[in-house]
Amino acid sequence: xxxxxxxxxxxxxxxxxxxxxxxxxxxxxxxxxxxxxxxxxxxxxxxxxxxxxxxxxxxxxxxxxxxxxxxxxxxxxxxxxxxxxxxxxxxxxxxxxxxxxxxxxxxxxxxxxxxxxxxxxxxxxxxxxxxxxxxxxxxxxxxxxxxxxxxxxxxxxxxxxxxxxxxxxxxxxxxxxxxxxxxxxxxxxxxxxxxxxxxxxxxxxxxxxxxxxxxxxxxxxxxxxxxxxxx
Amino acid sequence: xxxxxxxxxxxxxxxxxxxxxxxxxxxxxxxxxxxxxxxxxxxxxxxxxxxxxxxxxxxxxxxxxxxxxxxxxxxxxxxxxxxxxxxxxxxxxxxxxxxxxxxxxxxxxxxxxxxxxxxxxxxxxxxxxxxxxxxxxxxxxxxxxxxxxxxxxxxxxxxxxxxxxxxxxxxxxxxxxxxxxxxxxxxxxxxxxxxxxxxxxxxxxxxxxxxxxxxxxxxxxxxxxxxxxxxxxxxxxxxxxxxxxxx
Numbered sequence: 359x360x361x362x363x364x365x366x367x368x369x370x371x372x373x374x375x376x377x378x379x380x381x382x383x384x385x386x387x388x389x390x391x392x393x394x395x396x397x398x399x400x401x402x403x404x405x406x407x408x409x410x411x412x413x414x415x416x417x418x419x420x421x422x423x424x425x426x427x428x429x430x431x432x433x434x435x436x437x438x439x440x441x442x443x444x445x446x447x448x449x450x451x452x453x454x455x456x457x458x459x460x461x462x463x464x465x466x467x468x469x470x471x472x473x474x475x476x477x478x479x480x481x482x483x484x485x486x487x488x489x490x491x492x493x494x495x496x497x498x499x500x501x502x503x504x505x506x507x508x509x510x511x512x513x514x515x516x517x518x519x520x521x522x523x524x525x526x527x528x529x530x531x532x533x534x535x536x537x538x539x540x541x542x543x544x545x546x547x548x549x550x551x552x553x554x555x556x557x558x559x560x561x562x563x564x565x566x567x568x569x570x571x572x573x574x575x576x577x578x579x580x581x582x583x584x585x586x587x588x589x
Numbered sequence: 590x591x592x593x594x595x596x597x598x599x600x601x602x603x604x605x606x607x608x609x610x611x612x613x614x615x616x617x618x619x620x621x622x623x624x625x626x627x628x629x630x631x632x633x634x635x636x637x638x639x640x641x642x643x644x645x646x647x648x649x650x651x652x653x654x655x656x657x658x659x660x661x662x663x664x665x666x667x668x669x670x671x672x673x674x675x676x677x678x679x680x681x682x683x684x685x686x687x688x689x690x691x692x693x694x695x696x697x698x699x700x701x702x703x704x705x706x707x708x709x710x711x712x713x714x715x716x717x718x719x720x721x722x723x724x725x726x727x728x729x730x731x732x733x734x735x736x737x738x739x740x741x742x743x744x745x746x747x748x749x750x751x752x753x754x755x756x757x758x759x760x761x762x763x764x765x766x767x768x769x770x771x772x773x774x775x776x777x778x779x780x781x782x783x784x785x786x787x788x789x790x791x792x793x794x795x796x797x798x799x800x801x802x803x804x805x806x807x808x809x810x811x812x813x814x815x816x817x818x819x820x821x822x823x824x825x826x827x828x829x830x831x832x833x834x835x836x
Contacts, residue, residue, distance in 0.1 A: 365593055377596045383603045387610065394615035401622040403629055409622070416619045435620065436612030444607055460600065465593050469600035 365463060379460035386447045386460075415439075422564065427571035434570060437477055441470065442563035449525055449555025452532075453548065459555075462526045464518070471518035474566045475510070482573030494575065517565055524558050707830075715826055719802060722818050726803050734768050734803040735775050738816050739782045742805045745814035746786035753812035754787050762794035763787075764808060768801040768817065779805065 367375035397408055405413060419439045423431035445461060452459040460466040482491040495506040528551040535544045726734055746754060757763055763783055771779065776795060784791045798806075804817025 364591070365596065374595050374599070375593070376599075377593060380596055380599045380603065383600060383607075387603060387607045390607065391610040391614060394611055398614060398618040401618055403622070403626050405622075409619075412615070412619050413623055416616055416623065419616075420620075432620065436608055436616050439616050440604070440608040440611045443611065444604060463596070465596040466600045468592070468597055469604055472597075472601060473604055 365465075377463075377465075378458055379463045379466050382448070382451055382457060382460050383444075383466070386444060386451065390443060390447065419563075423567055426564065426567045427574065429571075429574065434481075434567070437473075438563050438567055438570075441474070441566055442559050445470070445521070445562050446556060446559035449559060450552060452525075452529055452551060452555070459525055459529065461521055461558075462529045464522050467518045467522040470521070470562065471514045474517060474569060475514040477566070478510075478569045478573045481570050482575070485574045491573065494573070513565075513569065517562065517569075521558055521562055524554060528554050711826055711830065715822060718822050718825075719819075722802050722822065726818070731769070732772075732775070735771060735805065736778070738804040739775075739778055741816035742779070742807065742814060743782040743786040745816050746783065746807065749812050749814065756811035757787060757807070757809050758783075758789075758791040760809075762792040764796060765793045766796045766798050766801060766806045766808065768797075768799060768803050768805075770797050771795055783807070 365377040365379070367377055368381055369376050397412055400406075401409055416435070416439070419435055419442065420431040423429075423434050423438055427434070448459050448461045448466065450459075451457050452462070461470075479491070482494070485491075486494070495503050497506075528547075532544045532547050532551060535547055746757070749757075765779055765783070767779075776793070779795075780791070780793050783793055800819055802818035802822075804815075804820070806815040806817050806820065807813065808815075
């Protein structure tokens, strides 16, 4: 019996093995990109219902980033928003029969964690400069340099493992219950898995915001014209 | 458990591409339309505020204009009343002056008419007196109209100053005007009376003027002696006029 943690390639693209998480991610990219292009093709000052929902999503992301980082959310909106949308879509993809959520595999979570780690370093250097960013590792004292470096690595690792563990465990529990009980028994667990997936997406996005905010390090009031309750 | 590095790399690339896709097709357009709506709302609010400020300014200006007009209306009424009073006084004074002028002119006209009437009455009375006198003398003998006046003429000459009497007759015959043609005897009597009055012999040149009615008159550039009814009537008329003119 093969381990459920071991992925089998769906097909080979030359030397590259295309696995199920990659295929599902491509499908999510296709749906999200196409849906976004379709939904934003006719934006107007008088919003439709769909446009109001999109503005509500963007406003919520801006509000969360602004509240957490205390800076203008525009430079971070795309990254944080995409992480939230992708993790949510990936987690909820388990509701489709026969589809394994990409986030239930360590490679996808590691990719997300690596992107957050790289974004932390890039935004920190861009905002503080190279030496300014490196100097943050010596705060509050140079004695803390090893610990701060370890913290950078471990929090990235914890980010990865947290998402992987929650999604993978939920998927395993549903599979086990489905094996042991009847057809309708896993339904409450699946509903709980929906909630868990949304919470994990939110937690992952918020933690990414916190990490980037700590690297940027600036604390200033958001611009007055930014409406937190903007739809 | 092992890591599939191909999957890790592909997923990293996939997520980065998804970041670009959603930024291009979702977050940027939606954020732009939200910003555009906020800008439009701010513009509308500013426009509304400007319109409200403008309306407030117009309302304040209207109130100020109303107050100014109310104040100026009182002043205008006072000025109009003063002007009307001044014009009334001017018209009254002009009317009074015109009335005085008309009355003065009327008085002048009345006086002129009165004088004219008096002149007419005097002329009529003179003519009437001459007619009466003529008719009365027509009843007397013809010689009474001359002989009775010769002594009076001599007395009148004698009453003249010496210088005047000396000058009379120096330039030629003494002009003697009679009421009718003199008879030779009457002419001689007249010449004798004139010579006697002048104290020297004098010639006379007789002229006839029926207007004298009766009597004789000597009229020279140096002196005049009148003893005729016409002269008497003229003196009487003058005396009557002076008596009427006296208050």
